[in-house]
Amino acid sequence: MTTRTPLIAGNWKMNLDHNEAIHLVQKLAWTLKDGKFDYATTEVVVLPSFTSIRSVQTLVDADKLELGYGAQDISQHASGAYTGEVSATQLAKLGVTYVTVGHSERREYHHETDAIVAAKAVAAFGAGIVPIVCVGEGLDVRKAGEQVPYTLTQLEGSLAGITAEQAATVVIAYEPVWAIGTGEVATPEDAQEVCGAIRGKLAELYGQQVADAVRVLYGGSVKSGNVASIMAKPDVDGALVGGASLDAEEFAKIARFQ
C-alpha cells in the first residue's frame, strides 16, 4: 500500500495584488511555524494570480519557506502568437511546481473542453510542472445521480496523452461544481464515492500501482470545520481550497485538518 502525502492547495482565484499576496504568504508561513507545522506530513501549496507569482517566489526563496506555490492556469501552446497566455516554460522559470488545469470556472467561462485541459496537462508535464486536473459534476448531473460516470468520462478525456509515468505524479481534484463557492459542501461519503471511483478509473487506465500513488483531492467549500471528516475518507488525499485559502489562520487550520 503506497503512502500518499496529503496536499492542501489554496486557489486564490482572481484575488490579491502582489503586495497582498506577499502579506498573506508571510502570515501563513508564520502561523504554520508558530503551530510547529510539520511540512513533511502535509504539503501546502498556494496558487496566486500570475501577477503575484514572481513576488511569492522571491519571498519563498529569501525566507527559505517550505510552502509550495503554483499557477491557476497554463497555455497549451509552447510559445508564439497567443496574446495573453502564459507558457509552461515561463511558469517553470518562476519555480512553479503545480498548476490547476480544467477548473470548473475555466471550463464554464472559457469553454475549456477535456481536450484542451488534457493539452494543458501535457504542456505542464513537459516543463516539469505537476498539473492538478480538476473534474466534477454540476448540480443537474448530481440530481440525476450521474456524478460517477460523468466525472470519470471527464477524467479520461482530461488525461488524454498523459503517460503512465506522468500519471503516477498527477494530482486530481474532484470538485463538484455545485459545492464551489456556495457553502454547500459535499458529505464525506459523497466525496469518497467519487474520489474512490476516480482511483478505480486510474487503475483501469494506468494500473493499480499508479492509481495507488495518485493524490485525489476534494474541493468545494472546504473549511476548518469540515476538513477533518472529509480527510478521514480513504480515497481523499487532500483539499483544493478556494475562499478559505485567503485567510491565513483559517487556511493554516485546514492544513492541520482541524
Ligand code: PEP
Ligand atoms: C475552488 O475554487 O477550487 C474551490 C473549491 O472554491 P471554494 O473552496 O471557495 O468552494
